[in-house]
Amino acid sequence: MSITVPVVENVLKVNDEIALLNRRNFNDAHVFVIDLIGAPGAGKTALLELMLDQLAGIVRVGVVVGDPATSRDGQRLARFTRHVVQVNTGHGCHLDANQVRQAITKLPLAELDILVIENVGNLICPVGFDLGQHAKVGLFSVSEGDDKAAKHPHLVLTANVLLLNKIDLLPYVPFDVPRFREDVRHLNQVAPLMEVSVARRQIDPWTQWLLAQAGRPQSSATS
């Protein structure tokens, strides 16, 4: 006998339930958590290296970093903080809530002010999986081309902050900043869009925003 069983439930229900548990843990520990999403090579790890360097002694930052393979990013970041957990996803193209849940068991959340989850380099897959973060940050770079915001609407629509990195390369690559900004604003009228250059150590708007979210003074982050 064959029957049809009506369901009508969110496919990502299990992930979302674990994400909710993560968020409760983050709230209980008073740690502000961001999910950093960007393409491979956009400069996610380089941004974190500089950010950790500039925020040293001001706030305590931990990192969960996801990559398909190797612990290279984890090793890079461990030069700036001892609170780093590397997650290897194998064939997985994003982090899910359960992977983050396992990772944070290795971190002293109560001793942190900010936790950054550096997602696997990818502009599509990570966007659909809630990790329990408080803010989703989309990182683009000028070397990727000025059409990437329009081509990846899900990330732009759901991001709380958008960063445009490598603006030091603007004289050398074709990138129409007003067009990029217009594409972003069509999709998301609320999220701040910040232009930064990790290579020139110019990430002030980003660190100021982060300090504000963590409830810290906003004047002493840069070096």
Place this chain on the structure above:
Amino acid sequence: MHEMSIAMELLTLIESRMPPHATLEAAQVRIGPMHGVVAEAMQWAWRTVVSEKGWPQARLLIDTPPWQLQCPACRRQWQPQTIDELCTCGHLEAKLVGGDEFLLLSIDVVLPPDNAAQQPAMSSTGVL
């Protein structure tokens, strides 16, 4: 390859809704374009996870609803070609009201003979 992760999540949800000892015949899902799921890749991932589960014949039926935008100024609602389309009234800030769905709608299952005899009056094949 997030289709594989999605297929695994989907199967976990399906298993929680399966009657005891039943065999899965088909699953109906609704996936909006916002989720960036490629249908061919999703079918391939589905085939992999259901085969490992012992239901190699189980079909995946994907309903893809269109983007739906609504203009906050003139209240017009429409199905755009692209998500960044402007309203005909010229307003720049259309709101997304459809296209982000991600739902398991129903499953078709075959009950074993003894369960079938005890099964209360549920929907018959293909009828919700």
